[in-house]
Amino acid sequence: MASVKASAAVSHVGRVRSNNQDSGYAGRRLFLVADGMGGHAGGDVASAITTQYMQRADVDFGDAREAAVGLEEALLEANRRLAETVAEHTELTGMGTTFSGIVVEGDRVAIAHIGDSRIYLLRGGELSQISTDHTFVQRLVDSGRITAEEAMVHPRRSVLMRVLGDVESTPEIDTLVLDTRAGDRWLICSDGLSGFVSFETLHELLDSEASAKLVADRLVKASLDAGAPDNVTVVLVDIGEPPAPETPPLIVGSAAAPLAFGAAAEPVKPRGIRLTPFRPHPVQETHFEPDSEEYFDEIIEEDARRRRRRRIVWGFWIALLVVAIVAVFGLGYQWTQTRYYVGESNGRVAIFQGIQQDLGPISLHELHEETEVDVSELRTYDQQRIEQTISADSLSDARAIVERLEASLD
Structure with missing residues (x-):
């Protein structure tokens, strides 16, 4: 029988944003990441409400399939509460959040997922992505229209097709039940990590004997070193043999701050961030479109x-x-044809048009006229000059050179 050996949760605002719209939770059985939609008002509020509400799913379900059903039902209820919050606070219209979470039930894990946060599993040194992004570019990849590499730089890579929020009353949530065993390492992260750190680097950092907390810190640092402008949240879960030490739940990101609503949101028992009719830090990297x-x-x-x-x-x-x-080539060639030089052809002094060079297979000179002067009859000095060629600025200059050579024979 496997159990949670160790866990860690780390969240960072990133290098550009001024507020953290991610939330993370590492509990006794439940572990999750919620990434608020950055292009809409209230992304931090949406992820915080969802995370704080979903804490009630951190219980012993007794069976992984029951846990999967419980997660889905809790998420639909969280979605309803987000819609109710928007109804009471219209300045939050359009807010939404992703959700990726697992519940560990002995040797099995229940998974619930919506959006583009991700779940990975490292087992026996092999890393695999468990969740599937609910994004526009992922649909393009699935349909064979683009490659996974092209998706990383696609201009619409931030378009989400499914999220929790006030958009759909019953959003479709992916649920799954998988086996787990001692030695497994589960990673749940926002796209602030997966969107900027390569799969190979994730594999290298996760496949380490270091503690969950140390590896989580290294993952966040790798994202920041890659220049990640978005919030970065990492939740890590190591599976071991029982008995395992039980650590108190840890909340990070926007859900760690209290929420203060009004009477309409009282059933959620939120604590913290005071809602105002203005967004002090608007951001536009992420947005949602209907599926x-x-x-x-x-x-x-x-x-x-x-x-x-x-x-x-x-x-x-x-x-x-x-x-x-x-x-340029045409003008250059025309210029070469205004030049002349005196050289040798068939043992005689000759006048050539162009310059004594070739441009690949193209010759930049041609024989203009061959004289009656034998090169062998010239003085040794003049023979050497002919062999090396004598440049002339014009045809008349070239003929003058030939006349001087003829005169030297007398």
Whole structure:
């Protein structure tokens, strides 16, 4: 029978944002990350309400399948409470949050997930991503339209197709039950980590004998070192053999601060952040769009138009560059044909047009006229000059050089 050996939760505001819209929770059986939607008002409030409400799911369900059902029901209730909060505080309209969480029940783990926070499992030195992002670009990857590498830099990589909030009354939540065993290491994180730290680096940092807390700190540092502008939240769970020490629950991020609502939100028993009708720190990195085929097809067409425009622009600049290169080459070639030099052809002194160089297979000179003067009859000094060629600024200068050579024979 496996049990939780150790856990850790760390959250950081990131290098750009001025407030933390992530929340994390490491409890006795429940471990989760909620990432508030940064492009909407109240992302920090949404993740905090969800995290504080979901703490009631940190109980002994007795069975992993029952735990999965319990997580889904609790999330739908949390979604309803978010909608109620917006109804009482209209300045929070559009707020939302992702959720990724696990409940450890002996040798099995119940998983619930919505949004683009992620769940990973390190087992036997092999790292695998357990959750699937509910994002626009993930749908493009799943349909074979783009690669996973292209998704990392796609202009719409932040578009979420499913979240908790006041958008849908019954959002679709992914649930799953998996086996777990001693030695497993579970990672739950916001996209502030997964969006900026490569899979290879995650694998390297997780596959360590260091403590859960130390590894969690290293993961957050790796994200910050990569310049992550978003909030970064990491929850790490190590599975071991019982009996395992029980640590008190730990809350990090926006849920760690108290919430203060009004009478409408009293059943949630929130504590902390005073709601005001203004957002002091608006941010726009993340946004949500409804999960509809019409929208999906519209965005596909928009991306196709963008690619076509990009190809047209690149084609224009490439054509312009080719024209410029041809023009420069043409002008350069014309200039070479205004030059002459005196050299040798068939053993005789000859006048050549151009310069004594070649540009790859293109010759920049040609025989203009061959004289009756034999090179062998010239003085040794003049023979050497002919072999090395004598440059002339014009045809008349070249003929004058030939006349001087002929005169030297007398």
